[in-house]
Amino acid sequence: MRILIVEDELDLQEAIADGLKIEGYAVDICDNGEAAYELLFEVNYDLVVLDLNLPKMDGLEVLGKIRDEKPELKVLILSARSSVNDKVKGLDIGANDYLAKPFDFPELEARIRNLLRRKFVQESAVHFCGAIKVDLSKRIAFVHEDEISLTKKEFALLEYFLLNKDRVISQEELIEHVWDQNADSFSGAIRVHVATLRKKLKAVLNYDPIGTKIGEGYFLSDKAGDANA
Template sequence: MKLLIIEDEEDLLAALKAGFEKKGYVVDAAVDGTDGCELAFINDYDLILLDLNLPGMDGLEILKKIRENDLHQKVLILSARSDYAQRIEGLDLGANDYLVKPFDFGELEARVRSLLRRSFTQMGAVLKFGRFSLDTCAHLLYTDQDEIIDLAPKEYSILEYLLLHRGKAVSAEELIEHIWLSDSSLFSNAIKVHVSTLRKKLAAHTDQELITNLRGAGYCILKPVQNIDAKLRRPNL
């Protein structure tokens, strides 16, 4: 397994690099945020260990750039910032885990092993699709012109669920189970009504059909076509 450690405390960085290499990991290291961000886009890593207080580029900015290009890259934040608001900010930007300094190397290694066993896509707090952005913290839908689109609570919940399962057909029964938690027989028509009004609100700002109805399968927001060379693109540093 290949790790990237971005940490400006040189003694800690050296200790972490030696510790993980002793455990059989391949480790790249950077003491500067700009250099670390560049390595993250040049090479493929199974996991990135990321400090927040970095020279050159702040760790949260690095995380944001990573998530804009790669939803699958696993990132574990290591930081002396113990404030809960800062932890929440890091997790909302798409970190997979957060460990506060000082920490025990054994716990860190256990968390690394746990993350490496998982297979999932980590999304940030803002879900982008077409000309729109859904802020899952503020529960607001924006156009690319920063115009807020008023959504009813159930319309928002349906859109969020479809985006979190982008590319997958979601049945009306599944939406009801996760949004209403009630007998589907009571709400089968309600789903159609809410999806219809949601489509109309989106259609007022785009000609693209974003929510498709897959016959016999359910509703779906298709995944955008990804550039196969996306991993090789460097961000604007």
Template sequence: MRILIVEDELDLAQALARGLRRKGFAVDIAADGEEGWELGEIHEYDLAILDLNLPKLDGLQVCQRLRASKPALLILMLTARSRLEDKVTGLDLGADDYLVKPFHFEELEARIRALLRRDLKAREPILSAGDLRLDTVSRIVWQGKRRLDLTVKEFAILEYLMRHRGEVVSQETLIEHVWDEEVNFFSGSIRVHIHSLRRKLGDSADHPRYIETMTGLGYRLIGAEEH
């Protein structure tokens, strides 16, 4: 899952990004409303955390624009504006949730999980494919009765492929949803992580049981029972 943080308090934005990355999310930061709007237009984010008191472009305007152009984007407003009318305005302009500063990171994380569960693609907390089971809440993967020890990126790749089981997922799409802006597309990072994930699954590119390489197109998750 990829998250956009639009927050002009740099220390807060970086602290949130560090915490969310430890939880397995890919995170980008925008320091003002214009940058947030531009990043939101360029990339396919799953969720945006949006401050309201932003330079260059007010957070309410950013919310309204993003909602118009990205109807599937989840938007969480994070702001010091605590008046009821501000909350009502934000929600009416398209925000999915509203959290007032100061706040605890644990509450923010819980609200993010709740929002992602509302998403049609994320309602089912337990994903399965063949003998694989992935728990999106506890972030545990089982292969039959064996628990797999996956890195944060390996888990994120497998989760995305399982949510799109049977579909061909391009490298570009994986970058959009699993990595943030710091990734170097030409570094071979995806191939390295796919290779490592296959190794932990006991899978093979030549005779795939789980992850099939579609030459020139990307990757496709198949159930073990398909081979």
């Protein structure tokens, strides 16, 4: 999942970004409202963590523009403005959640997980595809009830495949949602990570659950081993 952090306190911005990257998210950063507005309409983010006290364009103004133009985008407000009136105003404009500073990182990460699950209209944190099971809360993957060891990027790929099961996903879409703004779409990184994920899954499943539709992309299915084209 790809997240934009909009925060002008650079130490806090870096701490949030580093923490979310450790958890396996693709994270982009910016420190002012105008830059955030530009990025938000160039990139298809899954969620935005938005401070309110921003230079160049206030966070509430950014939020209003998001709701006018990208109503489905999840927005978590993160702000030192902790009064009830500020929270009500942010939620009324269209924020999905509001977390006052100071905060504990585990709470922020839990709220992000919850919002991302809501995007896909899923109530459960556990997702299945045949013998594959992924617990999105604990960020653990299983095959036949045995935990499988995945890198952060492999887990992020499997998570995105599961949330879009049986749908063909292009390399461009994977770049947008699983990698950050520093990704090189011509580096072959996607093919390498998909190949390593496939190898690990195939070793325990005895078939390849990730199908390839030539010229279009990849898809996850419990029948994918017979569906490559």
